[in-house]
Every structure is written in C-alpha cells, then in structure tokens.
Amino acid sequence: MSEGTNIKEILDGLIEEYQKERGTIIGLLQDINNKFRYLPKDALIYVSKKVGVPLAKLYTLATFYKSFRLDPVGKHLISVCMGTACHVNGSPRLLDTLERDLEIKAGSTTNDNRFTLETVNCLGACALGPLIVIDGEYFGKMTQNKLKKVIKKFSKD
Numbered sequence: 001m002s003e004g005t006n007i008k009e010i011l012d013g014l015i016e017e018y019q020k021e022r023g024t025i026i027g028l029l030q031d032i033n034n035k036f037r038y039l040p041k042d043a044l045i046y047v048s049k050k051v052g053v054p055l056a057k058l059y060t061l062a063t064f065y066k067s068f069r070l071d072p073v074g075k076h077l078i079s080v081c082m083g084t085a086c087h088v089n090g091s092p093r094l095l096d097t098l099e100r101d102l103e104i105k106a107g108s109t110t111n112d113n114r115f116t117l118e119t120v121n122c123l124g125a126c127a128l129g130p131l132i133v134i135d136g137e138y139f140g141k142m143t144q145n146k147l148k149k150v151i152k153k154f155s156k157d
C-alpha cells in the first residue's frame with residue numbers, strides 16, 4: 001500500500017470485524033469509505049485479496065452505490081441540492097457561483113484540496129431550499145450573499 005502499514009492495519013481491523021460479524025461486503029466498503037472518505041484503489045485491491053472477492057465485483061459495487069467515492073475528497077465537501085424544489089428556488093445559480101469562484105466543475109476538487117464540489121438530489125429538506133450542505137452541515141434558504149460568507153468562513157479553516 002502506498003501510505004504504509006498504517007492503512008493496512010486499519011483495513012485489517014475493518015476486515016476482522018467484517019469477518020467476525022459476518023457482515024456484508026457492502027458494509028465493509030461503507031466502513032472503508034467512512035474511514036478514508038473514499039475507497040482508495042489500493043484498499044480495494046487489498047480487500048479483494050484478503051476477503052477473496054474479485055476486484056471487478058468490488059468496483060461494480062463501488063460504482064453502483066452513489067454513497068461510495070472512488071476519488072479523494074477535499075478538506076470540505078460542498079453538496080448543492082439540485083432536486084426540483086431547490087432547483088426552482090435558484091440552486092443552479094448558486095452552483096454557477098461556486099464553480100466560478102472555486103474554479104472547478106461539480107464533481108471535482110480544488111487544486112489545494114480544500115474543497116470538493118458535488119451536486120446531489122433532493123435531501124428531503126425542500127422547505128429549506130435552495131439548500132447547500134457543507135461537511136454535513138445544512139445551509140438552507142441560501143442566497144448569493146450568504147454563500148459568499150459561508151465559503152469565506154470555510155476557506156479559512
């Protein structure tokens with residue numbers, strides 16, 4: 001593994017739990033995704049060998065379920081809701097602003113690894129639309145002004 005034995009130890013711990021609990025392979029992938037915030041390629045190769053599940057099957061699962069990521073995430077994850085209610089209330093304009101100010105497209109990460117920008121479907125809080133979520137924190141009724149302030153705040157920490 002590229003980042004040394006530490007990752008191996010973490011994976012061994014998760015695999016051991018998975019085997020002890022007779023968990024599902026999806027549960028194991030979720031644990032790995034939670035731990036690293038994405039599924040590192042090396043981790044999938046390691047798990048495939050250790051657990052005896054073909055790598056192709058792990059990739060199929062990893063790409064099928066939206067909650068899994070195959071690319072590393074920046075320090076802050078910005079999710080812009082593009083569900084209908086948020087859309088009609090202006091989320092496309094907010095997304096445009098974010099893409100312009102961060103100089104990235106949705107689905108990518110800034111060069112300094114500070115922000116990852118993504119779009120998501122309805123988060124079930126339509127009354128708060130347009131809604132943006134940063135690192136799990138909900139920012140509802142978002143406006144261009146509020147957005148600038150929020151991004152400024154996250155640019156500093």
Ligand code: FES
Binds near residue numbers: 087125127129
């Ligand atoms: S459409 Fe955005 S929370 Fe429902």
